[in-house]
Amino acid sequence: MSLHVIPKADYLPGERIKVTVRFADGAAPASASFWLVGHAAKGTRRVEVFRQPRxxxxxKKERDEAQAEARQCQEDKARLLAEREGPGGLMGAAWMERAGSLVSGDVSGQLKRYPxxxxxxxxxRSYSYTRKGESQPxxxxxxxxxxNPGAEPWTLAGAALVDSMGEEVELARWQEAPIPAGPIGGFVVVGTERVPEQLGCPCTLKLWESGGPRTVTIGNVTFPVIQKAAP
Incomplete structure:
Protein backbone atom coordinates (compact mmCIF):
# COMPACT_ATOMS: atom_id res chain seq x y z
CA MET A 1 0.00 0.00 0.00
CA SER A 2 1.26 3.51 -0.75
CA LEU A 3 0.00 6.91 0.45
CA HIS A 4 0.84 10.13 -1.39
CA VAL A 5 0.48 13.38 0.59
CA ILE A 6 0.55 16.86 -0.96
CA PRO A 7 0.96 19.60 1.72
CA LYS A 8 -1.36 22.58 1.56
CA ALA A 9 0.04 25.88 0.35
CA ASP A 10 -0.09 27.61 3.77
CA TYR A 11 1.43 24.69 5.73
CA LEU A 12 3.46 26.35 8.53
CA PRO A 13 6.72 25.20 10.17
CA GLY A 14 5.87 23.25 13.31
CA GLU A 15 2.27 22.64 12.24
CA ARG A 16 1.16 19.09 12.96
CA ILE A 17 -1.36 16.97 11.05
CA LYS A 18 -2.43 13.49 12.16
CA VAL A 19 -2.89 10.89 9.43
CA THR A 20 -4.53 7.53 10.15
CA VAL A 21 -4.52 4.59 7.75
CA ARG A 22 -6.67 1.50 8.16
CA PHE A 23 -5.89 -2.00 6.89
CA ALA A 24 -8.53 -4.16 5.18
CA ASP A 25 -7.01 -7.61 5.79
CA GLY A 26 -8.66 -8.05 9.22
CA ALA A 27 -5.35 -8.63 11.04
CA ALA A 28 -4.14 -6.69 14.08
CA PRO A 29 -3.23 -3.93 14.34
CA ALA A 30 -6.17 -2.73 12.29
CA SER A 31 -4.83 0.82 11.84
CA ALA A 32 -1.77 3.02 12.24
CA SER A 33 -1.46 6.76 12.92
CA PHE A 34 1.30 9.18 11.91
CA TRP A 35 2.05 12.81 12.70
CA LEU A 36 3.22 15.00 9.83
CA VAL A 37 5.24 17.97 11.14
CA GLY A 38 6.09 20.95 8.99
CA HIS A 39 9.69 22.16 8.80
CA ALA A 40 11.14 25.19 6.99
CA ALA A 41 14.23 23.37 5.66
CA LYS A 42 14.19 19.67 6.50
CA GLY A 43 11.84 17.13 5.04
CA THR A 44 11.57 13.79 3.35
CA ARG A 45 9.81 12.72 0.19
CA ARG A 46 9.38 9.10 1.17
CA VAL A 47 8.72 7.21 4.42
CA GLU A 48 8.57 3.43 4.55
CA VAL A 49 6.56 1.72 7.31
CA PHE A 50 6.55 -2.03 7.78
CA ARG A 51 3.60 -3.70 9.52
CA GLN A 52 3.94 -7.06 11.18
CA PRO A 53 0.51 -8.49 12.11
CA ARG A 54 0.35 -9.86 15.66
CA LYS A 60 -3.71 -5.93 24.46
CA LYS A 61 -1.03 -7.14 26.88
CA GLU A 62 1.47 -4.57 25.57
CA ARG A 63 -1.13 -1.81 25.79
CA ASP A 64 -2.04 -2.68 29.39
CA GLU A 65 1.64 -2.78 30.38
CA ALA A 66 2.29 0.60 28.75
CA GLN A 67 -0.70 2.18 30.50
CA ALA A 68 0.37 0.76 33.87
CA GLU A 69 3.89 2.10 33.38
CA ALA A 70 2.54 5.54 32.45
CA ARG A 71 0.34 5.63 35.57
CA GLN A 72 3.30 4.68 37.75
CA CYS A 73 5.40 7.43 36.19
CA GLN A 74 2.68 10.00 36.91
CA GLU A 75 2.42 8.86 40.54
CA ASP A 76 6.19 8.98 40.97
CA LYS A 77 6.31 12.45 39.43
CA ALA A 78 3.58 13.76 41.74
CA ARG A 79 5.35 12.29 44.79
CA LEU A 80 8.74 13.76 43.85
CA LEU A 81 7.24 17.18 43.15
CA ALA A 82 5.45 17.11 46.50
CA GLU A 83 8.67 16.23 48.31
CA ARG A 84 10.69 18.89 46.48
CA GLU A 85 8.17 21.71 46.28
CA GLY A 86 6.06 21.21 49.39
CA PRO A 87 4.77 24.39 51.03
CA GLY A 88 6.56 25.87 54.00
CA GLY A 89 5.49 27.81 57.07
CA LEU A 90 1.85 27.76 58.06
CA MET A 91 0.75 26.36 54.69
CA GLY A 92 3.02 23.37 55.22
CA ALA A 93 1.69 22.88 58.73
CA ALA A 94 -1.89 23.03 57.49
CA TRP A 95 -1.11 20.63 54.64
CA MET A 96 0.47 18.08 56.95
CA GLU A 97 -2.00 18.81 59.79
CA ARG A 98 0.94 19.28 62.13
CA ALA A 99 0.45 20.75 65.58
CA GLY A 100 2.60 23.64 66.68
CA SER A 101 2.39 27.35 67.33
CA LEU A 102 -0.90 27.68 65.52
CA VAL A 103 -4.61 27.43 66.16
CA SER A 104 -7.19 25.98 63.80
CA GLY A 105 -10.92 25.72 63.57
CA ASP A 106 -13.41 23.62 61.64
CA VAL A 107 -15.38 26.21 59.67
CA SER A 108 -17.37 23.75 57.55
CA GLY A 109 -20.64 24.52 59.32
CA GLN A 110 -20.51 28.28 58.82
CA LEU A 111 -19.37 28.55 55.20
CA LYS A 112 -21.75 29.64 52.46
CA ARG A 113 -22.15 27.49 49.35
CA TYR A 114 -22.89 28.75 45.86
CA PRO A 115 -24.95 26.55 43.47
CA ARG A 125 -10.44 24.29 58.26
CA SER A 126 -8.92 27.70 58.80
CA TYR A 127 -5.62 28.36 60.59
CA SER A 128 -3.88 31.27 62.29
CA TYR A 129 -0.21 31.43 63.25
CA THR A 130 1.62 33.66 65.72
CA ARG A 131 5.35 34.17 65.92
CA LYS A 132 6.93 33.69 69.30
CA GLY A 133 6.39 36.69 71.54
CA GLU A 134 3.59 38.18 69.42
CA SER A 135 -0.12 38.11 70.19
CA GLN A 136 -1.47 38.68 66.68
CA PRO A 137 -1.47 36.03 63.91
CA ASN A 148 -14.92 17.25 41.42
CA PRO A 149 -18.25 16.23 39.82
CA GLY A 150 -17.02 17.16 36.34
CA ALA A 151 -15.54 14.98 33.63
CA GLU A 152 -11.99 16.44 33.67
CA PRO A 153 -9.38 16.87 36.46
CA TRP A 154 -9.27 20.30 38.11
CA THR A 155 -6.05 22.20 38.85
CA LEU A 156 -5.96 25.26 41.10
CA ALA A 157 -4.39 28.19 39.24
CA GLY A 158 -5.28 31.11 41.51
CA ALA A 159 -6.99 32.12 44.75
CA ALA A 160 -8.12 35.34 46.41
CA LEU A 161 -9.97 36.57 49.48
CA VAL A 162 -12.52 39.37 49.13
CA ASP A 163 -13.46 41.18 52.35
CA SER A 164 -16.75 42.84 53.25
CA MET A 165 -15.55 46.14 51.72
CA GLY A 166 -14.73 44.49 48.39
CA GLU A 167 -10.96 44.58 48.81
CA GLU A 168 -9.30 41.58 47.17
CA VAL A 169 -6.16 39.89 48.49
CA GLU A 170 -4.29 37.42 46.30
CA LEU A 171 -3.38 34.19 48.11
CA ALA A 172 -0.48 31.78 47.87
CA ARG A 173 -1.70 28.29 46.94
CA TRP A 174 -0.69 24.65 47.17
CA GLN A 175 -2.12 21.55 45.53
CA GLU A 176 -0.30 18.22 45.48
CA ALA A 177 -2.03 16.92 42.34
CA PRO A 178 -5.01 17.79 40.11
CA ILE A 179 -8.34 16.86 41.69
CA PRO A 180 -9.67 13.89 39.71
CA ALA A 181 -13.22 13.60 38.47
CA GLY A 182 -15.39 11.52 40.79
CA PRO A 183 -16.04 11.17 44.50
CA ILE A 184 -12.44 10.74 45.70
CA GLY A 185 -11.64 14.46 45.82
CA GLY A 186 -8.43 16.15 46.89
CA PHE A 187 -7.02 18.89 49.12
CA VAL A 188 -5.91 22.45 48.40
CA VAL A 189 -4.29 24.94 50.77
CA VAL A 190 -4.34 28.72 50.31
CA GLY A 191 -3.03 31.47 52.58
CA THR A 192 -1.43 34.85 53.11
CA GLU A 193 0.86 36.59 55.59
CA ARG A 194 -1.76 38.86 57.12
CA VAL A 195 -3.78 39.01 60.29
CA PRO A 196 -7.59 38.58 60.26
CA GLU A 197 -8.07 42.23 61.25
CA GLN A 198 -6.24 43.29 58.09
CA LEU A 199 -8.54 41.13 55.96
CA GLY A 200 -11.84 42.43 57.31
CA CYS A 201 -13.43 39.00 57.55
CA PRO A 202 -15.93 37.36 57.19
CA CYS A 203 -14.51 37.08 53.67
CA THR A 204 -15.37 35.40 50.40
CA LEU A 205 -12.83 32.91 49.07
CA LYS A 206 -12.49 32.51 45.31
CA LEU A 207 -10.64 29.65 43.58
CA TRP A 208 -10.17 29.20 39.84
CA GLU A 209 -8.43 26.99 37.30
CA SER A 210 -6.10 28.10 34.50
CA GLY A 211 -7.86 29.16 31.31
CA GLY A 212 -11.14 27.57 32.32
CA PRO A 213 -14.56 28.65 33.54
CA ARG A 214 -14.72 26.21 36.46
CA THR A 215 -14.52 28.29 39.65
CA VAL A 216 -15.29 27.82 43.33
CA THR A 217 -16.69 30.58 45.56
CA ILE A 218 -17.01 30.13 49.33
CA GLY A 219 -18.62 32.73 51.57
CA ASN A 220 -18.39 33.62 55.28
CA VAL A 221 -14.75 32.59 55.74
CA THR A 222 -13.23 33.47 59.12
CA PHE A 223 -10.00 32.67 60.96
CA PRO A 224 -9.44 31.72 64.61
CA VAL A 225 -8.04 34.38 66.94
CA ILE A 226 -5.04 33.51 69.07
CA GLN A 227 -5.61 34.53 72.66
CA LYS A 228 -2.83 36.44 74.34
CA ALA A 229 -1.60 34.75 77.48
CA ALA A 230 -2.23 36.56 80.75
CA PRO A 231 0.87 38.16 82.37
Whole structure:
Protein backbone atom coordinates (compact mmCIF):
# COMPACT_ATOMS: atom_id res chain seq x y z
CA MET A 1 0.00 0.00 0.00
CA SER A 2 1.26 3.51 -0.75
CA LEU A 3 0.00 6.91 0.45
CA HIS A 4 0.84 10.13 -1.39
CA VAL A 5 0.48 13.38 0.59
CA ILE A 6 0.55 16.86 -0.96
CA PRO A 7 0.96 19.60 1.72
CA LYS A 8 -1.36 22.58 1.56
CA ALA A 9 0.04 25.88 0.35
CA ASP A 10 -0.09 27.61 3.77
CA TYR A 11 1.43 24.69 5.73
CA LEU A 12 3.46 26.35 8.53
CA PRO A 13 6.72 25.20 10.17
CA GLY A 14 5.87 23.25 13.31
CA GLU A 15 2.27 22.64 12.24
CA ARG A 16 1.16 19.09 12.96
CA ILE A 17 -1.36 16.97 11.05
CA LYS A 18 -2.43 13.49 12.16
CA VAL A 19 -2.89 10.89 9.43
CA THR A 20 -4.53 7.53 10.15
CA VAL A 21 -4.52 4.59 7.75
CA ARG A 22 -6.67 1.50 8.16
CA PHE A 23 -5.89 -2.00 6.89
CA ALA A 24 -8.53 -4.16 5.18
CA ASP A 25 -7.01 -7.61 5.79
CA GLY A 26 -8.66 -8.05 9.22
CA ALA A 27 -5.35 -8.63 11.04
CA ALA A 28 -4.14 -6.69 14.08
CA PRO A 29 -3.23 -3.93 14.34
CA ALA A 30 -6.17 -2.73 12.29
CA SER A 31 -4.83 0.82 11.84
CA ALA A 32 -1.77 3.02 12.24
CA SER A 33 -1.46 6.76 12.92
CA PHE A 34 1.30 9.18 11.91
CA TRP A 35 2.05 12.81 12.70
CA LEU A 36 3.22 15.00 9.83
CA VAL A 37 5.24 17.97 11.14
CA GLY A 38 6.09 20.95 8.99
CA HIS A 39 9.69 22.16 8.80
CA ALA A 40 11.14 25.19 6.99
CA ALA A 41 14.23 23.37 5.66
CA LYS A 42 14.19 19.67 6.50
CA GLY A 43 11.84 17.13 5.04
CA THR A 44 11.57 13.79 3.35
CA ARG A 45 9.81 12.72 0.19
CA ARG A 46 9.38 9.10 1.17
CA VAL A 47 8.72 7.21 4.42
CA GLU A 48 8.57 3.43 4.55
CA VAL A 49 6.56 1.72 7.31
CA PHE A 50 6.55 -2.03 7.78
CA ARG A 51 3.60 -3.70 9.52
CA GLN A 52 3.94 -7.06 11.18
CA PRO A 53 0.51 -8.49 12.11
CA ARG A 54 0.35 -9.86 15.66
CA UNK A 55 -2.35 -11.65 17.69
CA UNK A 56 -4.81 -9.27 19.39
CA UNK A 57 -4.04 -10.70 22.85
CA UNK A 58 -0.37 -9.75 22.47
CA UNK A 59 -1.29 -6.18 21.51
CA LYS A 60 -3.71 -5.93 24.46
CA LYS A 61 -1.03 -7.14 26.88
CA GLU A 62 1.47 -4.57 25.57
CA ARG A 63 -1.13 -1.81 25.79
CA ASP A 64 -2.04 -2.68 29.39
CA GLU A 65 1.64 -2.78 30.38
CA ALA A 66 2.29 0.60 28.75
CA GLN A 67 -0.70 2.18 30.50
CA ALA A 68 0.37 0.76 33.87
CA GLU A 69 3.89 2.10 33.38
CA ALA A 70 2.54 5.54 32.45
CA ARG A 71 0.34 5.63 35.57
CA GLN A 72 3.30 4.68 37.75
CA CYS A 73 5.40 7.43 36.19
CA GLN A 74 2.68 10.00 36.91
CA GLU A 75 2.42 8.86 40.54
CA ASP A 76 6.19 8.98 40.97
CA LYS A 77 6.31 12.45 39.43
CA ALA A 78 3.58 13.76 41.74
CA ARG A 79 5.35 12.29 44.79
CA LEU A 80 8.74 13.76 43.85
CA LEU A 81 7.24 17.18 43.15
CA ALA A 82 5.45 17.11 46.50
CA GLU A 83 8.67 16.23 48.31
CA ARG A 84 10.69 18.89 46.48
CA GLU A 85 8.17 21.71 46.28
CA GLY A 86 6.06 21.21 49.39
CA PRO A 87 4.77 24.39 51.03
CA GLY A 88 6.56 25.87 54.00
CA GLY A 89 5.49 27.81 57.07
CA LEU A 90 1.85 27.76 58.06
CA MET A 91 0.75 26.36 54.69
CA GLY A 92 3.02 23.37 55.22
CA ALA A 93 1.69 22.88 58.73
CA ALA A 94 -1.89 23.03 57.49
CA TRP A 95 -1.11 20.63 54.64
CA MET A 96 0.47 18.08 56.95
CA GLU A 97 -2.00 18.81 59.79
CA ARG A 98 0.94 19.28 62.13
CA ALA A 99 0.45 20.75 65.58
CA GLY A 100 2.60 23.64 66.68
CA SER A 101 2.39 27.35 67.33
CA LEU A 102 -0.90 27.68 65.52
CA VAL A 103 -4.61 27.43 66.16
CA SER A 104 -7.19 25.98 63.80
CA GLY A 105 -10.92 25.72 63.57
CA ASP A 106 -13.41 23.62 61.64
CA VAL A 107 -15.38 26.21 59.67
CA SER A 108 -17.37 23.75 57.55
CA GLY A 109 -20.64 24.52 59.32
CA GLN A 110 -20.51 28.28 58.82
CA LEU A 111 -19.37 28.55 55.20
CA LYS A 112 -21.75 29.64 52.46
CA ARG A 113 -22.15 27.49 49.35
CA TYR A 114 -22.89 28.75 45.86
CA PRO A 115 -24.95 26.55 43.47
CA UNK A 116 -22.89 27.63 40.45
CA UNK A 117 -19.63 26.24 41.90
CA UNK A 118 -17.83 23.79 39.62
CA UNK A 119 -16.55 21.79 42.61
CA UNK A 120 -18.02 21.22 46.03
CA UNK A 121 -16.20 21.16 49.35
CA UNK A 122 -16.94 18.75 52.18
CA UNK A 123 -14.14 19.62 54.65
CA UNK A 124 -12.85 23.06 55.58
CA ARG A 125 -10.44 24.29 58.26
CA SER A 126 -8.92 27.70 58.80
CA TYR A 127 -5.62 28.36 60.59
CA SER A 128 -3.88 31.27 62.29
CA TYR A 129 -0.21 31.43 63.25
CA THR A 130 1.62 33.66 65.72
CA ARG A 131 5.35 34.17 65.92
CA LYS A 132 6.93 33.69 69.30
CA GLY A 133 6.39 36.69 71.54
CA GLU A 134 3.59 38.18 69.42
CA SER A 135 -0.12 38.11 70.19
CA GLN A 136 -1.47 38.68 66.68
CA PRO A 137 -1.47 36.03 63.91
CA UNK A 138 1.26 36.54 61.31
CA UNK A 139 -0.30 34.18 58.76
CA UNK A 140 -3.72 32.77 57.92
CA UNK A 141 -4.53 29.69 55.83
CA UNK A 142 -7.58 27.77 54.61
CA UNK A 143 -7.39 24.03 53.94
CA UNK A 144 -10.19 22.54 51.80
CA UNK A 145 -11.13 19.12 50.56
CA UNK A 146 -12.80 19.53 47.17
CA UNK A 147 -14.83 16.97 45.21
CA ASN A 148 -14.92 17.25 41.42
CA PRO A 149 -18.25 16.23 39.82
CA GLY A 150 -17.02 17.16 36.34
CA ALA A 151 -15.54 14.98 33.63
CA GLU A 152 -11.99 16.44 33.67
CA PRO A 153 -9.38 16.87 36.46
CA TRP A 154 -9.27 20.30 38.11
CA THR A 155 -6.05 22.20 38.85
CA LEU A 156 -5.96 25.26 41.10
CA ALA A 157 -4.39 28.19 39.24
CA GLY A 158 -5.28 31.11 41.51
CA ALA A 159 -6.99 32.12 44.75
CA ALA A 160 -8.12 35.34 46.41
CA LEU A 161 -9.97 36.57 49.48
CA VAL A 162 -12.52 39.37 49.13
CA ASP A 163 -13.46 41.18 52.35
CA SER A 164 -16.75 42.84 53.25
CA MET A 165 -15.55 46.14 51.72
CA GLY A 166 -14.73 44.49 48.39
CA GLU A 167 -10.96 44.58 48.81
CA GLU A 168 -9.30 41.58 47.17
CA VAL A 169 -6.16 39.89 48.49
CA GLU A 170 -4.29 37.42 46.30
CA LEU A 171 -3.38 34.19 48.11
CA ALA A 172 -0.48 31.78 47.87
CA ARG A 173 -1.70 28.29 46.94
CA TRP A 174 -0.69 24.65 47.17
CA GLN A 175 -2.12 21.55 45.53
CA GLU A 176 -0.30 18.22 45.48
CA ALA A 177 -2.03 16.92 42.34
CA PRO A 178 -5.01 17.79 40.11
CA ILE A 179 -8.34 16.86 41.69
CA PRO A 180 -9.67 13.89 39.71
CA ALA A 181 -13.22 13.60 38.47
CA GLY A 182 -15.39 11.52 40.79
CA PRO A 183 -16.04 11.17 44.50
CA ILE A 184 -12.44 10.74 45.70
CA GLY A 185 -11.64 14.46 45.82
CA GLY A 186 -8.43 16.15 46.89
CA PHE A 187 -7.02 18.89 49.12
CA VAL A 188 -5.91 22.45 48.40
CA VAL A 189 -4.29 24.94 50.77
CA VAL A 190 -4.34 28.72 50.31
CA GLY A 191 -3.03 31.47 52.58
CA THR A 192 -1.43 34.85 53.11
CA GLU A 193 0.86 36.59 55.59
CA ARG A 194 -1.76 38.86 57.12
CA VAL A 195 -3.78 39.01 60.29
CA PRO A 196 -7.59 38.58 60.26
CA GLU A 197 -8.07 42.23 61.25
CA GLN A 198 -6.24 43.29 58.09
CA LEU A 199 -8.54 41.13 55.96
CA GLY A 200 -11.84 42.43 57.31
CA CYS A 201 -13.43 39.00 57.55
CA PRO A 202 -15.93 37.36 57.19
CA CYS A 203 -14.51 37.08 53.67
CA THR A 204 -15.37 35.40 50.40
CA LEU A 205 -12.83 32.91 49.07
CA LYS A 206 -12.49 32.51 45.31
CA LEU A 207 -10.64 29.65 43.58
CA TRP A 208 -10.17 29.20 39.84
CA GLU A 209 -8.43 26.99 37.30
CA SER A 210 -6.10 28.10 34.50
CA GLY A 211 -7.86 29.16 31.31
CA GLY A 212 -11.14 27.57 32.32
CA PRO A 213 -14.56 28.65 33.54
CA ARG A 214 -14.72 26.21 36.46
CA THR A 215 -14.52 28.29 39.65
CA VAL A 216 -15.29 27.82 43.33
CA THR A 217 -16.69 30.58 45.56
CA ILE A 218 -17.01 30.13 49.33
CA GLY A 219 -18.62 32.73 51.57
CA ASN A 220 -18.39 33.62 55.28
CA VAL A 221 -14.75 32.59 55.74
CA THR A 222 -13.23 33.47 59.12
CA PHE A 223 -10.00 32.67 60.96
CA PRO A 224 -9.44 31.72 64.61
CA VAL A 225 -8.04 34.38 66.94
CA ILE A 226 -5.04 33.51 69.07
CA GLN A 227 -5.61 34.53 72.66
CA LYS A 228 -2.83 36.44 74.34
CA ALA A 229 -1.60 34.75 77.48
CA ALA A 230 -2.23 36.56 80.75
CA PRO A 231 0.87 38.16 82.37
Missing amino acids: PPEVL ADALRWDEA ASVVVRLRLV
